[in-house]
Each structure stands twice: as C-alpha cells, then as structure tokens.
Amino acid sequence: MEKTASEVLVDQLAKAGVKYIFGIPGHSILGVVEALRTNDDVTFVTVRHEETASLMASAYAKLTDELCGCLSIAGPGATNLMTGLYDAKMDRAPVLAITGQVALQFLRRDVLQEIDQHDLFESVSLFNKVITTAKETSEITLLAVKNAVVHHGVSHLGVPMDIQNAKTKVMAKPVEGRWPVHRSRPPKDLIEKATDLVNAADSPMIITGWGAHYAPETVLQLAEKIDAPIATTFKAKGLISEFHPQSVGVHGSVGWSSARKAAQRADLLIVLGSSFSQQTALPPSKPILQVDYDPLVIGKRFPVKLGLWASVEDTLPELISKVNEKNNEETLRFIKDAKDEWMQKIEQMTSSDQVPIHPARILKALQSTIPDDAIVSIDVGDNSYWFGKYFQMKSTQNLLISGYLATMGFGFAGAIGTAFAHPQRKSISLTGDGAFAMLMADFTTAVKHNLPVIVVVYNNSELSMITHEQALEKFPKYATEFINPDFAKFAENSGGIGYRVTDPTELAPAFAGAFKAKKPVIIDVVTDPTQFWMERGQKL
Numbered sequence: 246m247e248k249t250a251s252e253v254l255v256d257q258l259a260k261a262g263v264k265y266i267f268g269i270p271g272h273s274i275l276g277v278v279e280a281l282r283t284n285d286d287v288t289f290v291t292v293r294h295e296e297t298a299s300l301m302a303s304a305y306a307k308l309t310d311e312l313c314g315c316l317s318i319a320g321p322g323a324t325n326l327m328t329g330l331y332d333a334k335m336d337r338a339p340v341l342a343i344t345g346q347v348a349l350q351f352l353r354r355d356v357l358q359e360i361d362q363h364d365l366f367e368s369v370s371l372f373n374k375v376i377t378t379a380k381e382t383s384e385i386t387l388l389a390v391k392n393a394v395v396h397h398g399v400s401h402l403g404v405p406m407d408i409q410n411a412k413t414k415v416m417a418k419p420v421e422g423r424w425p426v427h428r429s430r431p432p433k434d435l436i437e438k439a440t441d442l443v444n445a446a447d448s449p450m451i452i453t454g455w456g457a458h459y460a461p462e463t464v465l466q467l468a469e470k471i472d473a474p475i476a477t478t479f480k481a482k483g484l485i486s487e488f489h490p491q492s493v494g495v496h497g498s499v500g501w502s503s504a505r506k507a508a509q510r511a512d513l514l515i516v517l518g519s520s521f522s523q524q525t526a527l528p529p530s531k532p533i534l535q536v537d538y539d540p541l542v543i544g545k546r547f548p549v550k551l552g553l554w555a556s557v558e559d560t561l562p563e564l565i566s567k568v569n570e571k572n573n574e575e576t577l578r579f580i581k582d583a584k585d586e587w588m589q590k591i592e593q594m595t596s597s598d599q600v601p602i603h604p605a606r607i608l609k610a611l612q613s614t615i616p617d618d619a620i621v622s623i624d625v626g627d628n629s630y631w632f633g634k635y636f637q638m639k640s641t642q643n644l645l646i647s648g649y650l651a652t653m654g655f656g657f658a659g660a661i662g663t664a665f666a667h668p669q670r671k672s673i674s675l676t677g678d679g680a681f682a683m684l685m686a687d688f689t690t691a692v693k694h695n696l697p698v699i700v701v702v703y704n705n706s707e708l709s710m711i712t713h714e715q716a717l718e719k720f721p722k723y724a725t726e727f728i729n730p731d732f733a734k735f736a737e738n739s740g741g742i743g744y745r746v747t748d749p750t751e752l753a754p755a756f757a758g759a760f761k762a763k764k765p766v767i768i769d770v771v772t773d774p775t776q777f778w779m780e781r782g783q784k785l
Contacts, residue, residue, distance in 0.1 A: 247412040250379035251280035254404070256417035257386040258341070259286035261312065261394075265305065265665055266290070266343070267298035268316030273345030276409025277316065290665065290694070293686040295322050299329020299342065300655055300684075301662030304622060304645050306338035308663045312394050314341045320360050328652055330369045330399050335649035336480075337397035341389055342366065346375065348407040362403050372400040379413035387418055395425060429538055430559040438551055440567040442534050443471060446513035448576055452496055452527065453485055454478040455648075456518020456537055460558035461485055461640060464517060467565050472573035473515070474580045476504035478525045479629075480648050481518075483638030491580055494587070497525040499633030502590065503583035510579065513550075517557045521545040522649070536560050591635050594780075598749050601773040604628065604703055605635040610752035611701070614760055616671050617641045620663045624656030624676040627710045627777040628703050632675055653680040657700055661687060664696035671760060674700045678729050679708050685735065691765040692740040698765045702732050709774035736767035746770045 248256070254277065258266075267290050270278040281289035292298045298315040305313040315330075317323050323344045333340040344366075347359045366373045372392035374385050389400035431439070443449055451473050453464050461484050468475045468491050475485050476496040485492050494501030496508060508514065508528055516535045519525060520542045527533070533549040536557050543552035553560060594605035608631060615621075621638075622645040623629050629646065638644060645663060647655035660674035674681075681702050691698040708725040715722055733743030741764050744755040752770070759766040 246416070247414055248416065249276065249280065249409065250376060250382040250404070250411050250413060251276040251409045252283070253379070253382045253413060253415070253417055254343075254376075254386050254402070255280040255284045255287055257383050258314065258390070259284060260417050261387070261390045261420050263287055263312050263314055263341070263390075266314040266316050267292055267301045267662070269295055269298065269318070269322060271318030271322060271345065273319040273347060273406050274316060274322075274343070274404070274409075276406065277343060277345070277404060289316070290690070292690050294684060295325030296328050296654065297658045297661070297684050297687045297690070299326040299340070300332060300652075300658035301329070301665070302340045303329050303333035303336070303338045304655070304659035304662035305666050306333060306340050307336060307645055308620065308643060309666050310339070312339045312341060312390060313662075314343060316343045317345070319345045319347060319362065323360070323362050323365060327365075327369065328650075328654070329658070332647050332650045332652055332655060334369050334399050336647070339393040339397055340399050341393055342370075342399060342401045344401065344403050345409070346403045346405045348405050366401040369399050370401040371396050371398040374401075375403040375405065376408055377405070379408060379411035380415045382413065383415055383417050387420065387423060390420075391423060428559055429554070429556045430563065431553045431555045435551070435553055436560075436563050436567065439534055439553060439564055442513060442532070442551060443515065443564070443568045448511050448573070449473045449513040449515055450507050450511035451475045451515045451517065452478070452508075452519060452525075453481050453517050454519030454525075455480045455484070456520070456539075457481065457557040458484055458518070459556070460561055463558060463561040463565070465489070467515075467561055467568070470565060471568060471571045472576050474507040474576065476500070476507060478519050478522070479633050480644075480646055482633065482644050483640060483642050486640040487637040488639060490577070493580060493584060495633050496527070499524070499630050501587050501634065503580070503587045506583050507580065516549075517561075595635055599773065600748060601705070601771050602746070602749050602752070603776055604631045604772050606749050607701065607703070607752060607770055607772070608632065608636045610756050611673075612636060613753065614756040615642075615673070616760065619671045619673055620645065620660070620667065621673045621675065622646075622656050622659030622663060624674070624680040625651045625653055626677045626680060626708070628656070628675050628677050630777065654683045657681050657684055658687070660698050660700065661691055661696060664691070664698050665694075668697060670697065672696065672698050674698065676700065676702060677708075678702055678704045678706065678727060678732075681732070682727075682729070685732075688736065688741060688765065688767065689739045695763075696765055699759045700765075700767045702767060702769050703772045704729060704732065704769050705772045705774035707774040709777045712774065713777055732767050732769035736765070741765040741767065744768045
C-alpha cells in the first residue's frame with residue numbers, strides 16, 4: 246500500500262488528535278489540501294486571511310490545550326501567519342504551521358513566491374523542518390507535533406510541492422508511547438519550608454495565574470483553609486469565580502482596587518502559576534512563595550522568598566494537607582468591605598446613561614444577559630481595560646486574550662477559533678473598531694459555518710488608547726481617527742444579524758436578541774473615546 250506524503254502527514258495529525266486546520270488553499274499547498282479533503286478526521290476551514298487562521302489556531306489551542314493547525318502557501322501566505330504564530334509562541338499555545346514550498350529543485354533559485362521560509366520560521370518555532378523525502382513524512386510530522394505539545398509552543402513544517410504528491414509505503418505511526426509522562430512536585434523538605442511560610446503568616450494572600458488552570462478547585466481549597474483572599478492575573482480572570490466571597494478580582498494595571506488593597510495588607514503572597522508580567526504589578530516588597538512549572542519565571546523580575554519548580558496541581562494537595570487551618574474573621578470582613586467599596590465605585594460608570602455610550606455601560610448590559618458557559622475573547626486597547634475592571638466573571642466562563650504579544654485582531658479571530666472548539670457555547674468577541682476592521686472579512690467565515698459568535702464593537706471612530714498615550718508623551722492627537730462603515734449593516738450584508746446601538750437603553754434588547762440568535766451577530770455600539778482618557782487621569 247502506498248500513500249502520498251500529504252496523505253501520510255494528515256493521517257499522522259489525525260492520530261495525534263488534531264481536529265482542525267485553518268488556512269487558505271493555494272498553488273504550492275494543494276497536495277496537502279487535497280489530503281485534508283479526503284480525510285474524515287481532520288477538518289480544513291478556509292478563512293479570508295492567513296493572520297486570522299493563525300490567531301484562530303492560537304485561540305483554539307489556548308482554550309483546549311490541544312494542538313491546532315494553520316496552513317498557507319509559500320511566500321506571502323507564510324509571512325501572513327507570523328502574527329498569530331508569535332501570539333501562540335509568547336502565550337505558550339501548541340500550534341502547528343504547515344506551509345507549502347516550491348519544488349525542491351527550485352529552492353534558493355529566486356522563483357515566484359520562494360522565500361527563505363526556514364529562516365522566517367526559525368525565531369517563532371520550537372521545531373522547524375522541511376520535509377525532503379516522502380518516507381520521512383510520518384516521523385518528522387510526529388516530531389513536530391511532539392515538540393509543540395510537550396513544550397507548549399509552535400512547530401513548523403515546510404512541504405515542497407513535489408514532495409506533497411510523492412508516494413511512500415511508510416504510513417502514519419501510533420503516538421502511544423511517544424509522549425512523556427511527567428509529574429512535577431517539590432521534594433518533602435521544600436514542602437515543609439512552604440508550609441512553615443504559610444503557617445507563620447497572619448494575612449496570606451493567593452494570586453492565581455493561568456499556570457494554575459488545571460487546579461482552580463484546589464486553589465479554592467487552600468484559600469478556604471487559610472482564610473486568604475484570592476486575586477488572579479488578567480489572563481487568569483474568571484479562573485476563580487469573581488463572585489466567590491474570597492475573590493478580590495484581578496490584580497494589576499487593569500485590576501480592582503480590592504485586589505491591590507489586599508496585596509498591600511498581606512504579609513505573604515502565594516503566587517501560583519503567574520509569569521510575573523509587568524502588568525500584573527506584584528509588589529516586590531512582600532515575601533513571596535511562588536509555584537510554577539517553568540523554572541525561568543521563578544523570581545523573574547525580583548527575588549522571591551521561596552520558589553518551587555513544580556506544577557500547581559501537584560503541589561497544592563500536599564501543601565493543603567500540611568498547613569494549619571486559619572480562622573481569620575478580620576480578613577474575611579476586609580475582603581467583603583474592599584469588594585463592596587469597589588463595586589460601589591464602578592456603579593456610576595456601569596449605570597451611566599450618557600450618550601455617546603460609556604464603555605463600562607456595555608459591560609453591565611452584558612453581565613445581565615451573558616450565559617454562564619460563555620467564552621469571551623477580548624482585544625487589546627481600552628476594551629481590555631474596561632473588561633478587566635468592570636466585568637465579573639464566573640468560573641464556568643472562559644476568557645481569552647493575546648497576553649504577551651497583545652496584538653490587535655485577536656479578539657475577533659479568537660472568538661471564531663473557540664467557536665469551532667465549543668460550537669454549543671456562545672463565543673463573544675469584545676473588540677475596538679480599529680482591531681475588528683483589520684480582520685472583519687472573516688465574519689463571513691462565521692456565517693458560512695453558522696458559528697455562535699457575537700461581536701461587540703466599541704465604535705468610537707478612534708484608536709483611543711493611542712490618543713491617550715500620545716497625550717502622556719505630550720504629543721498632539723494625530724493619525725488615530727477613523728471613518729467607519731455601519732458594522733451592523735455589514736453583518737446583515739454578510740448573512741448575519743446586526744444591531745446598531747446609539748443609546749444605552751438599546752443595549753439590553755440588543756444583547757437579548759444576540760443570545761437568542763441562530764446566526765452570527767455584530768452589535769455595533771457607538772461609544773465615547775474620551776472616557777478612557779478621563780478615567781486614566783488625562784482629560785483632554
């Protein structure tokens with residue numbers, strides 16, 4: 246029995262559990278696309294731009310922790326993948342990029358669409374190979390998959406056109422026994438040191454990052470045993486329900502004052518699965534017990550009292566079994582009072598009836614209508630600021646962001662990618678008009694596949710965060726204003742449903758209609774760009 250290299254490649258991906266490949270077919274990748282057409286286990290989804298494809302793959306991988314793929318032709322298609330692949334690399338999402346390439350005999354000959362794709366992908370990839378013979382396809386593909394999954398990052402396979410259709414008798418291989426079984430927990434003496442730190446603290450506080458996403462219930466068990474407030478990083482928002490009585494919300498530049506006050510009051514910070522980003526703004530003056538599976542983020546920005554190189558889910562059960570129970574009514578009262586104060590503070594903005602609409606008002610309307618199992622994918626810019634501060638998430642919901650790359654366009658592409666992962670759940674994109682317009686053509690992709698996507702566009706005809714940053718640098722406002730189309734009419738012209746909202750009283754009916762809809766929806770909300778500058782203390 247013989248198969249083409251393309252068929253073996255796709256078979257190998259299917260054996261590894263890959264369900265989706267996002268991309269655009271073209272001349273130099275047609276052999277692989279044909280193999281995808283005839284394979285019942287891996288679905289190929291055509292998009293309108295390769296950047297959308299790679300961002301969708303990144304979002305899918307972040308949400309599911311499963312390998313997802315993206316595909317393009319050689320040359321310009323490959324370069325268009327870069328933004329989404331860097332997002333996956335920097336946020337540690339397992340993604341495989343497959344690119345076509347000119348036939349082997351034409352490599353390095355400066356022919357049409359031939360670029361040095363190996364060097365192009367070298368900086369973004371953990372594994373970066375060109376398949377040069379059909380018989381090596383299964384083994385190289387398996388290695389690409391293994392690197393992406395085990396190391397949580399990007400792998401790239403280049404497949405020359407002549408190799409795609411070459412025949413081989415070497416079939417796809419089983420993946421059983423090719424993956425490491427790894428558990429990471431500290432030795433007993435370090436558990437004892439960690440226990441002593443927690444027992445000696447009068448007011449410990451837990452700060453939970455995305456690295457604890459396998460253990461939210463265990464984090465709660467520790468918090469409840471020692472009566473500690475729990476904050477999350479922005480990326481981990483909702484990992485612990487913000488309605489839980491011991492939650493104090495997000496800590497950091499887009500966080501809650503209750504989290505900041507709790508950190509100031511604490512005499513020990515127990516930091517679980519956080520990479521210590523600058524935006525999380527952990528106070529260096531506090532003693533810190535840090536647990537993380539990546540040794541390089543232990544004390545990344547400043548020294549910690551004790552750093553445990555281990556997974557959170559394997560460390561906490563042992564710590565919980567050893568720490569003393571604390572009954573700290575004073576701390577529990579503090580949490581309630583600090584949280585009540587924060588909610589009262591934001592009530593004025595979330596209840597505002599001003600026109601143009603205050604961005605925080607959108608979130609109040611969303612809060613009252615959003616399903617308990619919704620997935621929220623947000624973009625960068627001031628919309629992320631509003632969401633971090635003014636929306637309370639439940640642990641049954643999911644938040645996706647472009648964390649370290651912070652790229653515009655992720656919010657919308659992420660909502661499409663996650664809708665493929667969970668088509669039974671509503672997938673909501675919160676995005677600015679600038680970011681949405683970059684990739685809005687792929688709203689037709691959501692319509693084509695009838696995805697449960699709701700796009701909320703903060704339409705202020707401006708890059709309002711950039712205007713604010715210009716003001717901070719004492720520069721005049723320049724090149725940040727837009728002329729926008731009617732996004733609601735665009736939705737209807739694309740075969741979806743559109744709502745244009747200019748008055749706050751129209752928000753609740755628009756959201757109610759969107760959540761009942763059987764088609765993708767755009768809610769085009771005309772907002773006030775000056776609110777971000779005013780809240781940040783830079784009234785213009």
